[in-house]
Amino acid sequence: xxxxxxxxxxxxxxxxxxxxxxxxxxxxxxxxxxxxxxxxxxxxxxxxxxxxxxxxxxxxxxxxxxxxxxxxxxxxxxxxxxxxxxxxxxxxxxxxxxxxxxxxxxxxxxxxxxxxxxxxxxxxxxxxxxxxxxxxxxxxxxxxxxxxxxxxxxxxxxxxxxxxxxxxxxxxxxxxxxxxxxxxxxxxxxxxxxxxxxxxxxxxxxxxxxxxxxxxxxxxxxxxxxxxxxxxxxxxxxxxxxxxxxxxxxxxxxxxxxxxxxxxxxxxxxxxxxxxxxxxxxxxxxxxxxxxxxxxxxxxxxxxxxxxxxxxxxxxxxxxxxxxxxxxxxxxxxxxxxxxxxxxxxxxxxxxxxxxxxxxxxxxxxxxxxxxxxxxx
Numbered sequence: 001x002x003x004x005x006x007x008x009x010x011x012x013x014x015x016x017x018x019x020x021x022x023x024x025x026x027x028x029x030x031x032x033x034x035x036x037x038x039x040x041x042x043x044x045x046x047x048x049x050x051x052x053x054x055x056x057x058x059x060x061x062x063x064x065x066x067x068x069x070x071x072x073x074x075x076x077x078x079x080x081x082x083x084x085x086x087x088x089x090x091x092x093x094x095x096x097x098x099x100x101x102x103x104x105x106x107x108x109x110x111x112x113x114x115x116x117x118x119x120x121x122x123x124x125x126x127x128x129x130x131x132x133x134x135x136x137x138x139x140x141x142x143x144x145x146x147x148x149x150x151x152x153x154x155x156x157x158x159x160x161x162x163x164x165x166x167x168x169x170x171x172x173x174x175x176x177x178x179x180x181x182x183x184x185x186x187x188x189x190x191x192x193x194x195x196x197x198x199x200x201x202x203x204x205x206x207x208x209x210x211x212x213x214x215x216x217x218x219x220x221x222x223x224x225x226x227x228x229x230x231x232x233x234x235x236x237x238x239x240x241x242x243x244x245x246x247x248x249x250x251x252x253x254x255x256x257x258x259x260x261x262x263x264x265x266x267x268x269x270x271x272x273x274x275x276x277x278x279x280x281x282x283x284x285x286x287x288x289x290x291x292x293x294x295x296x297x298x299x300x301x302x303x304x305x306x307x308x309x310x311x312x313x314x315x316x317x318x319x320x321x322x323x324x325x326x327x328x329x330x331x332x333x334x335x336x337x338x339x340x341x342x343x344x345x346x347x348x349x350x351x352x353x354x355x356x357x358x359x360x361x362x363x364x365x366x367x368x369x370x371x372x373x374x375x376x377x
Contacts, residue, residue, distance in 0.1 A: 004305065006068070013054060013065055014072040020049055021080035029081045029211060033356055036204060038213040040163055043087070047118020052091055056100060060108055062116035067308040071253035075301075078254035079261045082360040083212030085254035089368075090159045091115065093250040094124035095168045098243040099190070102231045111166055111190055123164040124247070125155035125217050126240050132157075133373050135240060136181045140171035142189060142224065149173070149229070151189065151197075151222040157367070161215030162202040167191040168243070169217070170236045186236030190228045197222040208359035245318055248325040248368045249311065252304040255328035255364050258357060259300060262332070262339035263293040265354050269343050280342070289338040296331035303327055319377065326374035329364040336361040 006014075024045055032039055046052050055070035056062025065073075070092065077084035099112045099122075114120040131137035140153025151171055155161070170188055172178040177185025191198060197220040202213060231239050267290060270281035280286050303324035310317035339354040340347035347354045365371045 006072070009065065010069050010072055013063075013069045014076055016049055017051060017073040017076040018079070020045070020051070021077050021084055025084060026080050030350065030353065030356070032211040033081070034210075034350060036206070036210040038083070038163065038211060042084070043118070043121055043163070046087065050118075051088070052118035052121070053096070053116035054088070055092060056096055056112070056116040060100070060116050061113045067249070067311040068305065070250065071304050071308045074250045074253040075257035075260070078257035079264075081211055081356070082209050082254065082258065082363070085250065085257070086159050086209060086212050089247050089250040089254070090123045090164075091121055093246040094243045095122035095166065097246045098124075098168060098239060099230065101242065102188075102235075102239055106227075107190065107230065115166060120165040121160060121163060122166040122168065123158055123160040124243055125158050125161075125167055125169040126244070127157050128154060129156045133370055135170075135237065136183055138170065138172070138186075140169070140219065141175065141178075142171040142173050142187060143175075144173075145223070147226055149189070149224045149226070151191075151219045151224050153219050155217040157203070158215055158217055160213050161217050162200045163213050164200075165193050167193075167198075167217060168230065169219075170240045173233050173236070183237035184234045186240070187233050188230040188236040188239040189224050190230055191222065191224065195222050195224075208356070208361070208363050210359075244368060245321055249304065249307055249321050251364055251368045252300070252307065252321065252324035252328040255325075255332040255361075256297060256300040256304060258332040258361060259293060259297045259328070259335045262335040262354060262357055263290065263297060265352070265357070266290055266293065266339045266342040269346075269352070273344075286342060289342055293335045293338065296335060300324070300328040300331055322369070322374045322377040325368060326371060329361075330371060333361040333365060
C-alpha cells in the first residue's frame with residue numbers, strides 16, 4: 001500500500017517554515033541579494049522556531065522530525081530563497097545528522113545538543129581550492145603530535161564558513177595512503193571557532209545565492225585533541241560520503257521548492273501580462289512552459305519523497321538520493337530559465353524574483369556532486 005499523505009506534524013513543520021520565510025525573508029530578500037549580505041539574525045530566528053534541529057531527536061534537544069519533515073522544510077525555505085535552504089543543508093544535513101550517526105554520546109552532548117537547539121551553528125568542510133568532485137585530491141593534513149593532531153590546510157566554497165561556530169572537516173592522517181590515493185588514510189574532525197590557527201573568510205562576487213554566506217576556512221597547525229576526532233582514524237572518507245548523501249537530499253528537496261517558486265511566479269505574471277489583446281497565459285507556448293514546470297515539480301517531489309522514505313526506514317538510499325538531486329537540480333535550472341522567458345524583458349531585470357531564481361539555480365548543478373558525478377552514479 002502506498003500512502004503519500006502527510007502527518008499533522010509534517011504539515012505543521014512545513015507551515016512553520018513557509019510562514020517564517022514569507023514573513024521574515026520574502027519582504028527584503030531582493031535587497032539582501034542585491035548587496036550580497038548575509039542576515040545573521042535569521043539564524044537566531046530559525047533556532048527559536050526549532051528549524052535548526054528540525055530532524056534531530058528530542059533526546060539531543062532537537063524537534064524530533066523525520067526525513068520527510070526535513071525535506072518539506074527545505075522545500076518551503078527555498079521557495080523563498082536558496083540561501084535559506086542552504087542553512088539547513090550544512091547545519092542539519094551535512095553536519096548534525098552525521099554527528100548523530102557517527103558521534104559518541106559524549107560528542108553528541110558536547111556538539112550536537114547546542115546545534116540541535118540552535119545555540120551553535122555548524123558547517124562541513126571537504127572541498128578545497130584544488131579538490132572538488134575529486135575528494136581524494138584534498139591536501140589538508142592532520143599529523144599526530146602526542147595525544148593531539150596538528151591540522152594544516154584550507155577549505156574553500158564552504159557555506160556558513162564565516163558565521164559557523166562548529167566545523168566538521170576532513171583531512172589526511174596517513175601520508176603514505178594520501179600518495180597512494182587510498183581513502184582509508186582520511187579522518188574526520190570536529191573543530192570550534194576560536195581554536196588557535198583557525199581562520200575564516202567570506203567569498204564575494206558569486207553568481208547566485210548572494211544572500212547566503214560562503215567562504216573559506218584556513219588551518220595553520222590547529223591543535224585538535226583526539227577526543228575531537230569523529231569516528232576512527234581512517235573513516236573520514238566514509239563519514240564524508242555519509243554527510244554528502246544527507247546534504248544531497250536537502251538540495252533535492254530545496255530545488256523542488258525552487259521549481260514551485262518559478263511556477264508560482266510564472267502563473268502570476270502570465271495571468272496579468274497581456275499581449276495581442278489577451279493575457280499571455282492564453283498563448284499555447286506559454287502554457288507549455290508552465291505545464292512543464294508543474295509536471296517537473298510533481299515528479300521531483302516524488303523522487304525526494306522516495307529517498308526520504310528509505311532514509312526513515314533505515315535503508316540504503318544513495319542511488320535514490322543521487323537521482324532525486326540530479327533531476328530536481330536539472331529541472332529547477334530549466335524552470336528558472338523558462339520563468340525568465342515567460343517574464344520577457346522583465347525577467348532579465350532584478351525587478352522580478354525570477355532573475356534571482358535563475359542565478360540561484362545554477363549553483364545546485366555544481367555543489368553536493370556536480371550533475372556529471374550524479375549521472376555516473
